[in-house]
Amino acid sequence: MALKPVLGKLGSKRVVLASASPRRQEILCNVGLRFEVVPSWFKETLEKSSFATPYKYAIETAKQKALEVANRMHVKHLRTPDIVIGADTIVTVDEYILEKPVDKQDAYRMLSRLSGKEHSVFTGVAIVHCNSKDNRLETEVTDFYEETKVKFADLSEELLWDYIHSGEPMDKAGGYGIQALGGMLVEYVHGDFLNVVGFPLNHFCKKLVELYYPPPKHTLHHIKHDSVPSVETFENISDEESDSSSPIQYKDAIKMDRSKLHSSGGGCSPGSSNIIKPNCMVPVENWNGVMENPDKFPSKIVELLDGFRASKALFVASKLKVFDLLKNKGVLQSVDVANTINASVCGTERLLDACAALGLLEKTIQGYSNTDSANTYLASDSEDSLHGYIIHSNDHLWPLFTHLESAVKEGTMQNYRAFGKKSENLFQDSYYQSMEVKQRFMAAMHSIAKLTAKDVATAFDLSQFRSACDLGGCTGALANELVQKYPNLKVTVFDLPEVIANVSHFQPVGQHTAPVTFTSGDFFKDNLPAADLYILSRILHDWTDEKIHVLLSKISAACKPGCGLLLSEMVLDDEKKNRSTALLQSLNMLVQTEGKERSGSEYQSLLEHHGFTSVKIRLTGNLLDAIFCTKC
């Protein structure tokens, strides 16, 4: 198969897509590339006038997006990826560079500029090869761009506003999506369609050919740096043609995998993991597991089928404190882990092997140890630990999800089926009825808030506000981040008395937290503390529209003109088809609450109904997005 060797070259590598764009993820997923998504935090603020041409701006932004992710993963001691891919799409018309509109007026300006004209869509792409040497990150960047010309029909005012109100323009360069409703505005396209959608797949594959199958050295001088590669097609290329001078030593990667696999004890009898048996090695071809015929294998479906096993392996290893043990002890053999956690050697060994294969642990001849990311996120005592959320997922969400079928059939929460308790008063009955459940729930909310607080706090400039009230702010994790970012801000965390009574052991050690105060009350029943910025983080998704109206009308009544309201939620795309994490979270809300996740337009209409205007949405790429509006 002609296409296989090109993408197969990436099969044995840890590939990271530094992009939150669901379109890019879909384009690469559709061709069977296996990759992780780590959205870039690089803000697209390069000075456009300092670039000689628009495509140079797009390439530089793509490069900075990818490098930011490569550096972050390296610095945060996550496993350094082999390759990070970044991309940036812009639209140019009449000397203007158009990116994503910031609001509806901006979308209007963009679309009216494009009406009746031909314009160019440029996507800059950066492929960053990473290598960690002596704890230093070395990178090698390959970049390119692709241009596609698109002509718009004349757009009437009515059509234009209809389209803007559909919500589609907001997260797309130039304010349109050619792949959906925006396609109706287009008269013709000259060039690569996928380039308009955000990723020039054909040029990308040609670049891979250039990288992994370089032409004989004497022809190299024909390739210009910025130009489209001289390889016109990647058909008829096979591994045999590969030149060993390619920048990535594919065969070395295979060797590495082999040595890892051979260190496995493989037995299931007590103590067998201590014994490495070289004579047990059987000759196996293709250790890296690159499929001979990937087109015929339903890899996405198999991955989904396995998903629950992987989740449960993570949950059980966390619950048994395997990551805490390995963080303290360094490297241990499975028998020692089993003895310490009081479990069978045979079962422990399989769990450890699965965790190693999932990238959570390292396995060597000396034994098992935590990966850097396990130390950072899975050990229960680390600053950025997700342990609380993992235990909540195991003990609370897992039983609820076993009743998903009933939830779908009945359209209601499943607390009674899972726990034998009715949830008439959701939080009191589900989470705060016992100390153990309450602490577990608070630890879970704290984990998520810590992970997302920085992105939420910096999604918009909130420096004009002096007092904020975080309604349902739980342990104050977001409040603490906000006062770090905005030193003139004082934040009141307002939550139920059961929560406020327990916040003390979640407070940061040695951090100046005086501007954060805690007040107890019920935001549905009690008066709200006065503030010029109100915050609702992961609150609205718990409730029906009716209850949201009650809450928003109270907040609106408490707000003076100019007061701000910041929401943080997972925002669905308007078509409700692209953001799988958010859509799964909506199922999560179905099994346990009356609420659901909502799209940007749905939040906007709820907010506008209560006099909040200039609604802006920022997709952070983290687990929570941010929505900001002001009271008019």
Ligand SMILES: Cc1cn([C@H]2C[C@H](O)[C@@H](COP(=O)(O)OP(=O)(O)OP(=O)(O)O)O2)c(=O)[nH]c1=O
């Ligand atoms: C013109 C056009 C753009 N787009 C999208 C592609 C990109 O996702 C987006 C341009 O914004 P980008 O800044 O290139 O990408 P992004 O913000 O979506 O994601 P990230 O920065 O994390 O990589 O516009 C379409 O989906 N359809 C179109 O017709």
